[in-house]
């Protein structure tokens with residue numbers, strides 16, 4: 001058992017698990033003082049966007065998933081709109097762990113360098129009995145893609161970094177303070193009802209209408225194949 005995260009990281013490195021990509025996954029999240037940590041998780045006001053009312057893809061919710069998807073679509077040049085009902089990024093340290101495939105995705109998207117100070121080294125999970133006897137030890141290890149099985153993140157910090165990275169993409173608009181209470185499908189696409197600052201608006205999501213499912217499906221397939229190419233994944 002390690003006394004602290006630093007000792008654990010040193011032991012992993014000493015065991016020869018260190019590779020360049022592993023090193024870039026080593027951050028100082030575990031070494032922040034309480035004050036530094038409190039500062040790091042402070043939420044920021046989300047952007048209110050450029051007022052787009054239509055896009056090829058509309059993402060509802062700026063949690064880790066919506067923010068990641070917006071970065072992916074932005075990197076593929078897809079016109080996408082991300083809407084979030086809150087006015088600030090979240091301040092609750094909820095999600096703590098991401099896996100190696102997600103790390104690879106972040107690496108591909110060029111986001112990893114901006115995260116390196118705020119992620120912890122891959123860690124294991126050890127369970128002990130009430131008498132202190134080890135029951136299960138799941139040790140950290142590097143997978144074939146060079147990243148650790150479990151990398152530690154701090155959700156509020158992580159979300160802010162994902163959000164700031166979206167700003168690289170002209171093809172993505174991010175609108176906070178926008179709630180989607182419902183949607184209806186029409187001939188021209190899916191219309192999302194939106195409530196924005198007490199005013200009701202509408203967003204049109206093109207390409208995926210219920211009547212144009214074949215077109216919607218081919219749009220999704222073309223996105224997947226572009227993603228695969230980008231990540232050099234060949235799947236037959």
Ligand SMILES: Cc1cc2nc3c(=O)[nH]c(=O)nc-3n(C[C@H](O)[C@H](O)[C@H](O)COP(=O)(O)OP(=O)(O)OC[C@H]3O[C@@H](n4cnc5c(N)ncnc54)[C@H](O)[C@@H]3O)c2cc1C
Nearest residue numbers: 061062063064065066083084085094095096097178179180
């Ligand atoms: C109390 C708690 C503790 C947790 N602890 C852990 C943990 O220890 N480790 C761990 O790995 N994970 C933990 N999780 C899980 C982790 O937080 C989630 O897996 C992660 O946040 C999911 O990301 P997401 O983007 O799918 O959704 P969320 O983070 O939930 O984001 C969804 C976003 O959508 C917005 N939204 C929802 N509906 C609408 C709408 N109609 N219009 C506009 N916006 C909308 C919300 O405001 C929110 O910002 C915890 C979750 C909770 C609730």
